[in-house]
Amino acid sequence: xxxxxxxxxxxxxxxxxxxxxxxxxxxxxxxxxxxxxxxxxxxxxxxxxxxxxxxxxxxxxxxxxxxxxxxxxxxxxxxxxxxxxxxxxxxxxxxxxxxxxxxxxxxxxxxxxxxxxxxxxxxxxxxxxxxxxxxxxxxxxxxxxxxxxxxxxxxxxxxxxxxxxxxxxxxxxxxxxxxxxxxxxxxxxxxxxxxxxxxxxxxxxxxxxxxxxxxxxxxxxxxxxxxxxxxxxxxxxxxxxxxxxxxxxxxxxxxxxxxxxxxxxxxxxxxxxxxxxxxxxxxxxxxxxxxxxxxxxxxxxxxxxxxxxxxxxxx
Amino acid sequence: xxxxxxxxxxxxxxxxxxxxxxxxxxxxxxxxxxxxxxxxxxxxxxxxxxxxxxxxxxxxxxxxxxxxxxxxxxxxxxxxxxxxxxxxxxxxxxxxxxxxxxxxxxxxxxxxxxxxxxxxxxxxxxxxxxxxxxxxxxxxxxxxxxxxxxxxxxxxxxxxxxxxxxxxxxxxxxxxxxxxxxxxxxxxxxxxxxxxxxxxxxxxxxxxxxxxxxxxxxxxxxxxxxxxxxxxxxxxxxxxxxxxxxxxxxxxxxxxxxxxxxxxxxxxxxxxxxxxxxxxxxxxxxxxxxxxxxxxxxxxxxxxxxxxxxxxxxxxxxxxxxxxxxxxxxxxxxxxxxxxxxxxxxxxxxxxxxxxxxxxxxxxxxxxxxxxxxxxxxxxxxxxxxxxxxxxxxxxxxxxxxxxxxxxxxxxxxxxxxxxx
Numbered sequence: 001x002x003x004x005x006x007x008x009x010x011x012x013x014x015x016x017x018x019x020x021x022x023x024x025x026x027x028x029x030x031x032x033x034x035x036x037x038x039x040x041x042x043x044x045x046x047x048x049x050x051x052x053x054x055x056x057x058x059x060x061x062x063x064x065x066x067x068x069x070x071x072x073x074x075x076x077x078x079x080x081x082x083x084x085x086x087x088x089x090x091x092x093x094x095x096x097x098x099x100x101x102x103x104x105x106x107x108x109x110x111x112x113x114x115x116x117x118x119x120x121x122x123x124x125x126x127x128x129x130x131x132x133x134x135x136x137x138x139x140x141x142x143x144x145x146x147x148x149x150x151x152x153x154x155x156x157x158x159x160x161x162x163x164x165x166x167x168x169x170x171x172x173x174x175x176x177x178x179x180x181x182x183x184x185x186x187x188x189x190x191x192x193x194x195x196x197x198x199x200x201x202x203x204x205x206x207x208x209x210x211x212x213x214x215x216x217x218x219x220x221x222x223x224x225x226x227x228x229x230x231x232x233x234x235x236x237x238x239x240x241x242x243x244x245x246x247x248x249x250x251x252x253x254x255x256x257x258x259x260x261x262x263x264x265x266x267x268x269x270x271x272x273x274x275x276x277x278x279x280x281x282x283x284x285x286x287x288x289x290x291x292x293x294x295x296x297x298x299x300x301x302x303x304x305x306x307x308x309x310x311x312x313x314x315x
Numbered sequence: 316x317x318x319x320x321x322x323x324x325x326x327x328x329x330x331x332x333x334x335x336x337x338x339x340x341x342x343x344x345x346x347x348x349x350x351x352x353x354x355x356x357x358x359x360x361x362x363x364x365x366x367x368x369x370x371x372x373x374x375x376x377x378x379x380x381x382x383x384x385x386x387x388x389x390x391x392x393x394x395x396x397x398x399x400x401x402x403x404x405x406x407x408x409x410x411x412x413x414x415x416x417x418x419x420x421x422x423x424x425x426x427x428x429x430x431x432x433x434x435x436x437x438x439x440x441x442x443x444x445x446x447x448x449x450x451x452x453x454x455x456x457x458x459x460x461x462x463x464x465x466x467x468x469x470x471x472x473x474x475x476x477x478x479x480x481x482x483x484x485x486x487x488x489x490x491x492x493x494x495x496x497x498x499x500x501x502x503x504x505x506x507x508x509x510x511x512x513x514x515x516x517x518x519x520x521x522x523x524x525x526x527x528x529x530x531x532x533x534x535x536x537x538x539x540x541x542x543x544x545x546x547x548x549x550x551x552x553x554x555x556x557x558x559x560x561x562x563x564x565x566x567x568x569x570x571x572x573x574x575x576x577x578x579x580x581x582x583x584x585x586x587x588x589x590x591x592x593x594x595x596x597x598x599x600x601x602x603x604x605x606x607x608x609x610x611x612x613x614x615x616x617x618x619x620x621x622x623x624x625x626x627x628x629x630x631x632x633x634x635x636x637x638x639x640x641x642x643x644x645x646x647x648x649x650x651x652x653x654x655x656x657x658x659x660x661x662x663x664x665x666x667x668x669x670x671x672x673x674x675x676x677x678x679x680x681x682x683x684x685x686x687x688x689x690x691x692x693x694x695x696x697x698x699x700x701x702x703x704x705x706x707x708x709x710x711x712x713x714x715x716x717x718x719x720x721x722x723x724x725x726x727x728x729x730x731x732x733x734x735x736x
Contacts, residue, residue, distance in 0.1 A: 061399055062424040063425050147563065166564055258707070264711050281701055
């Protein structure tokens with residue numbers, strides 16, 4: 001009855017009047033979007049396009065940029081050993097961080113998915129690092145891994161009679177420390193997403209599984225994990241983008257022992273390298289090429305991830 | 316649908332074209348604007364140092380009624396990027412102070428005025444030639460003149476040395492490492508530490524000079540880092556960490572000396588100001604000496620800050636006049652007094668003859684005076700700014716990966732030669 005009432009006038013009206021009415025209804029929405037659209041265009045689209053242009057120029061920030069075509073990309077991809085170091089470090093760091101963060105987040109979500117006070121409090125505690133000032137957190141990590149005897153890690157070692165370790169100035173420790181920091185800081189956020197995903201899985205599926213005699217592990221493998229695929233995809237892709245963009249951990253924590261990138265570039269990642277080339281060495285054109293290369297890498301990996309997930313879903 | 320796509324493509328094309336219209340900025344200094352000058356000075360360093368500089372700026376205003384200078388502190392951590400942003404946008408401070416190498420860096424980019432056009436010959440005469448050479452670009456331009464100096468100082472605890480059977484501060488490399496062994500045996504956990512560019516090329520540079528080596532030839536045409544002297548310096552420097560337990564990370568020198576965890580430290584002169592105020596229990600327990608000498612004698616690095624005028628300032632003459640005024644007896648006296656009063660720090664003027672009036676103990680003043688006779692500033696050769704970090708990595712590989720010093724220095728030389736052009 002209601003449908004008929006709504007449809008009747010629309011069929012009776014001429015086509016032009018319907019369009020005008022729709023337009024009139026839409027205008028306030030578009031007007032309200034304008035402030036965001038302006039900011040989006042001014043602070044995201046415009047800088048992006050500028051960076052794309054600068055990537056094809058030799059620009060030092062002060063003198064006018066000069067067009068060099070693909071030279072920056074050629075140098076970056078075929079001649080720059082620091083870029084290769086940064087890329088390899090980034091790939092190792094991203095794969096370790098995303099895998100461990102996702103696994104830890106899922107484990108935490110399974111453990112604390114309930115509505116009891118204990119679960120709520122623990123979820124809050126695990127989520128806290130996500131909303132704490134990054135700089136403050138990084139300064140604490142710097143203290144924890146200080147090479148001096150008062151550093152927390154070295155204090156713990158001293159209880160067992162071990163000599164202090166120069167954590168931050170020993171290259172083979174750099175990536176593991178960065179991964180530890182990232183997993184600690186990121187698993188709480190992933191946990192919250194997983195909890196919402198877990199609570200959205202219909203209970204009937206588990207009931208049916210139990211009736212069929214499925215064990216807890218089988219329920220997890222054949223009900224929980226498949227049902228969590230969209231959520232897992234989201235957690236993995238956002239984690240991957242965040243991990244590729246790591247900067248503060250490298251810049252702040254390892255600042256105590258070296259310039260950008262950690263000792264012997266052992267912690268050099270793509271964004272710190274971009275910063276180094278742009279703001280230390282004034283090669284803003286080259287830095288823009290790094291930025292767009294980073295974008296392409298993230299874009300391609302995300303696309304692959306989405307395709308793989310879709311293919312798995314269709315199996 | 317097609318129409319919408321066409322519209323979106325046109326919009327994207329327009330935005331792309333608009334994005335590509337950036338033409339950069341000119342580099343020609345502006346002419347002096349008429350009327351009273353109001354200048355903004357970004358002083359890299361602490362708030363206390365900026366406050367001390369403001370006192371000097373206020374005195375300058377009393378002498379030059381039509382010039383007002385407002386001093387703001389910018390932090391060392393992001394000062395470099397801030398000044399670059401100012402130079403890029405051609406807005407911000409009229410005067411900046413910052414690292415000794417910043418003048419050449421920003422000047423060559425077109426961001427700072429060549430002060431040769433404002434007659435800085437007096438300042439040149441008053442500054443040590445090693446320092447002046449460091450701030451002069453290979454082409455002869457002077458984009459910023461030295462504002463203060465930082466020297467390397469050997470700090471030590473006489474009581475701990477005596478307890479270990481070391482009668483006097485070590486004067487040579489051999490004495491230094493003998494002292495380390497004795498102190499370790501006497502129970503000092505970390506006898507020697509380094510601060511100021513810890514585990515980077517700066518402390519290594521001291522050993523290089525003491526071994527008689529250099530980074531480049533005097534005329535900047537040749538890289539000389541791969542010499543036998545440099546091999547000796549690198550081996551000795553690396554042995555500090557490998558054999559004698561010098562920490563590779565930056566440490567709190569004052570706290571360590573106060574607790575007796577450290578007995579000796581090779582560190583910057585600015586550390587001296589914080590010992591007595593930060594560690595009252597250390598008062599009267601520490602002394603200083605020049606760095607131990609090597610086979611070629613004494614030698615150490617001198618750093619500090621430059622001060623210069625940005626190329627876009629509307630008042631280049633007033634800015635340059637103030638910069639030059641900072642070399643007067645009166646300005647130096649104000650800065651020595653105010654920097655010490657406000658932050659407890661030692662202000663070392665680039666005019667070495669005024670060191671005698673600095674707020675420091677006789678022992679420290681004597682150490683600085685002796686050190687000044689054998690200092691070398693950072694090289695002004697093309698590409699050193701880019702090469703410095705690369706050299707550090709090769710040196711670090713000697714310590715961390717047991718790389719052969721000759722190979723490491725040869726690699727460093729190749730990088731430096733490439734950047735030299």
